[in-house]
Every structure is written in C-alpha cells, then in structure tokens.
Amino acid sequence: MKKFFRLLIILLLAANAVMLVFTYQSTDKRKKAEEAFFAQNTEYEQLNETLKSETNKLEALSRSSTEKNTPSDEKFEKNLESTGVSVCIDPGHGITSQSGKEPVSPGSGETKAAHVSGTAGEEEFNLSVALKLRSILEKSGITVDMTRTEHECDKSNIDRANQGNDSNYCIRIHADGSENSAASGISVLIPEKSYFGDDSFVRDSSILGQYILDSSVKNTGAKNKGLVTRSDLTGFNWSKVPVVLIECGFLTNPEERALLLTDEYQEKLAQGIADGFLKFVKEL
Ligand SMILES: [Zn+2]
Numbered sequence: 001m002k003k004f005f006r007l008l009i010i011l012l013l014a015a016n017a018v019m020l021v022f023t024y025q026s027t028d029k030r031k032k033a034e035e036a037f038f039a040q041n042t043e044y045e046q047l048n049e050t051l052k053s054e055t056n057k058l059e060a061l062s063r064s065s066t067e068k069n070t071p072s073d074e075k076f077e078k079n080l081e082s083t084g085v086s087v088c089i090d091p092g093h094g095i096t097s098q099s100g101k102e103p104v105s106p107g108s109g110e111t112k113a114a115h116v117s118g119t120a121g122e123e124e125f126n127l128s129v130a131l132k133l134r135s136i137l138e139k140s141g142i143t144v145d146m147t148r149t150e151h152e153c154d155k156s157n158i159d160r161a162n163q164g165n166d167s168n169y170c171i172r173i174h175a176d177g178s179e180n181s182a183a184s185g186i187s188v189l190i191p192e193k194s195y196f197g198d199d200s201f202v203r204d205s206s207i208l209g210q211y212i213l214d215s216s217v218k219n220t221g222a223k224n225k226g227l228v229t230r231s232d233l234t235g236f237n238w239s240k241v242p243v244v245l246i247e248c249g250f251l252t253n254p255e256e257r258a259l260l261l262t263d264e265y266q267e268k269l270a271q272g273i274a275d276g277f278l279k280f281v282k283e284l
Contacts, residue, residue, distance in 0.1 A: 085281050086143040088167040090160050090235070091130035092174040092245075093118040094153025102158050105237035106195045112234055114156035119177030119251045123151060125260060126173045129248060132270035133173070140278055143167070161238035169208065171273065172235060172245035175260060177252045184256045185223030188213040189245040191236035192229045204242035212244055212276035219272030220265065222249055222256075246273060 093116065101111040117123070127148065134144045145167050147153070147160045155163070164170030176187070190209040194201035209227050217224045225247075230236060236243055248269050249256045259265045 083141040083281065084143075085141075085284075086145065086167040086169075087137060087277065088145045088147065088164040088170045089130045089134055089137075090147040090164060090170060090172040091123075091126040092172055093123040093126060094148050094155070095123060095151045096154045098154050098156070100156070102156055102234060104232065104234050108237075112157075112232075114158070114234075115154075119175055121251050121257075121261070122175045122177070125175050125248070125251065125266075127151065129266050129269055129273075130173045132266055133171070133273050136270055136274040137277065140274070142277075142281070157234035158238050161235050161243075164235075164243060165240045167241065169204075169241055169277070170239060170243040171212070171277065172243065173273075174245055174247050176247040176250045178250055179252075181253055184250050184253045185225040186213065186216050186220070186249060187225035187228050187247045188216075189228045189230045189233070189236075189247065191233070191239065191243060192231040194240075195237055196240045198240065201240070201242060205244055208242055208277065208280045209244040211280045212246060212273050215276035215279065216246065216248070216269060216272035219275065220249075220268045 096115050098115050100114045102114040104110045104112045118126075127150075130146065131149070134146060137144050145163065147155055147163050160172075161170075176183070188209040190205045191202060206227070213224065213227055216222070230245075233245070235245070249260045251257045251260060
C-alpha cells in the first residue's frame, strides 16, 4: 500500500513537472509572439512616421510650386496696376428727365440736344456691354472710369466728354437703329478733327477705332460696316483724348437684336472691344 502511495505521489509529481514545462513553454511562446508583435508594431509606427514626413514634404513642395505659378491675390492686384493706362467707358444714353441743349463744339453757336434717348432697348444694352468690358479691361491692368453704372444718368454729352478727358482714352458703347430692318453689322465712329489742337488725337482715334472694329467683327462674326468719320457728335467735339464710338449692331434688325440681347453675344462683343484696345495699348 505504501508503495502504491509512493508511486502515486511520484506520478503526481511527474505530471506536475510536465504541466510546469508545458506552461513554461507556452508562456515562452506567448512572450516571443508578443515581442514579435511589438517589434512589428514599432516597425509599422516607424513606417507611418516616415510616410507622414514624406507627405508633409510633398505638400510643402506642391504649395511652393502653386505659389510660384499663381501669385497671391495681393501680388496679382499689384501686377494689374502696372500698365498705368486709363480709359473712360461711356455707355451711351441713360434714363433722365433732363432735356436741355448744348453747343455741338467748343466756340460754336450751333446747339444740339444734350440728352438723346437712343434706339429702343439701347440704354440697357449699352450698360450691360460696358460693364462686361470694364471687367475684362480691369483684369488686364487698365484703370477704368465709367460715365454711368446705373440706368439713370443726367450727364449731358459735354459732361461725358469732360469726364472722358480725365482718362487717357475714351470708348463710347452704342447700338444702332434703322428704318430698314434688314440693316445689320458693326461700325466704329471716329472724330474728324480736334478742337484742342492735338495732332495725335485724330490719328490715335483712327488707329484705335480700326483695331476695335477688326477685333469686334472677328470675335462676333458680325458684318463689318467700317470706320466712319463724324464731325457732328458733341461727345467727340469736346474730347481732348483719343475717342471712339462703337455701334455694336442693329437693335432694329430682329435677328441681330435677338443676338445682341444675349449674354453670350455681349461677352463676345466686350472681348472683341477689349482685344482691340489692348492691342492698341501694347503698341504704344
Ligand atoms: Zn446710341
């Protein structure tokens, strides 16, 4: 019996030892697995750090190249101011209760209506094209003055000419009208002579007029009605700076009127006028 108990105790001890070895081995395996996991985790974190720093470098590079290609608004604004050229845009006509007369030219006894209402729909059309033209020219670094930005305007033709004289050039925006509903196309009017003795006035008005006519016709596909010299326009006769008047098309021609009243066609006109003016300015 004693032998049996001794054997049992030995067997139990042996079993215990085996259990201990197994437990030790499995703990050891777990530890190793944990260590491997932590090592991998550290490696992963290091990779992640490297990735982050590379991403930051890439972002910095991308920012610096963007800054080089597109200057900040402030820098851009400064570039735009650099041409030093100014233009007065005069959207013809305006809603007014004024109805006086004024001398057609300096020193003349002949008078003409100081305010004329223009062709039906012309006042709104002129203003719309003029505002589009202003936007394009300002983006190109030209300083733009407007005789009006509202439909209501009490300024006479002499008032407009005097305001235009404060800029380097003056562009008058109009639309044509005719009893012949088939009449269509663009013409540009230029002054015949200067009342202020400046030789370059007629020459520059003529060159500017030709450029604006060519580019407007090219940009719209409208009929070219040519350059027209006028001596009877108060707005021209009181001008001291080169001045042109574009008749953008006939509001009395149903087909052309439909075109003239679209935003798309007005943009083409404004771009055409701007192209001609900017070509002129570049050649100065
Ligand atoms: Zn007009």
